[in-house]
Amino acid sequence: MLETLKNSPSEAWxxxxxxxVGALLSIFGSWLSTRSSAKQLKVQLEFEKSETERRVRRERLEELYVLLGNWLSGLFGHSMTLILVMRGQIDYNQYLDQVIEMGRKRKHDFNRLEMIIDxxxxxxxxxxxxxxEARETLNDIADEHKRSYKAGDFDGERFLKPYSEALLLIDELTERFRMEVAQLAAYA
Structure with a gap:
């Protein structure tokens, strides 16, 4: 076999x-092409992952906006009904009946709301x-009114002003909060 190789013409060599050389260049070209495709695929997958995360975040922020609106609607419904008790237009039992009825119609998932925020x-x-904190202040006033009512003092007029002010503060804070949520969602 060595003999055959030695006797081969130089053109054969x-x-x-x-x-x-052609095979090596072909292998090198294939390697470069595969490497480039792998890099491009990695960039594409990272982009898709980023877009998916942005989409999910935006959807959750939109859900937070809706959950907040539902919670506020229920809170203000309860509060307006309690104001009727404070004014003496309905009694506490009627208020509780209405709260129960509202609770059947509305379901608030605070865990979901807080999870989305977290x-x-x-x-x-x-x-x-x-x-x-503002809600806690509102609840403290409502609790004080309830204690007074249970003690036989049905005149809730003295609670109206602080309760209304606390309610207006919650309205102001939640409106700002909703705008913050909307802004985050818009740029998500």
Whole structure:
């Protein structure tokens, strides 16, 4: 076999060398093409992942906006009914009956609302906390009115002003909060 290789014409060696160089260039070109495709695929997958995350975040923020609106609607419904008790237009039992009826119609998922804030809108936590603090003030006034009512003092006029002011503060804070949610969703 060595004998055959030694006796081969130089043109055969050149041809063989050309085939070898061509094969190596072909392998190198294929490697470059595969490497480029892999990089391009990686960039595409990262982009798609980013777009999916943005879409999910936007959807959750939109859901937060709706959940907040539902919660506020229920809160203001209960509050307006309690104001009727404070004014002496209905008694506390009628108020409780209406609250129960409203509760059947509306379902508020505070866990979902807070989960969305915790996961998708952490920058909104301070604003949300201010709303909760204002709600606590509103609840304190309502509790004080309830104690007074249970003690036989049915005149709730003295609770109207602080209760209405607390309710207006919640309205103001939640309106700002909704705008913050909308802005986050718009840029998500």
């Amino acid at each position: 050149v041809g063989l060398l050309g085939v070898i 996961i998708y809108a952490q920058s909104l936590k301070p604003s949300y906390q201010r709303i909760l």
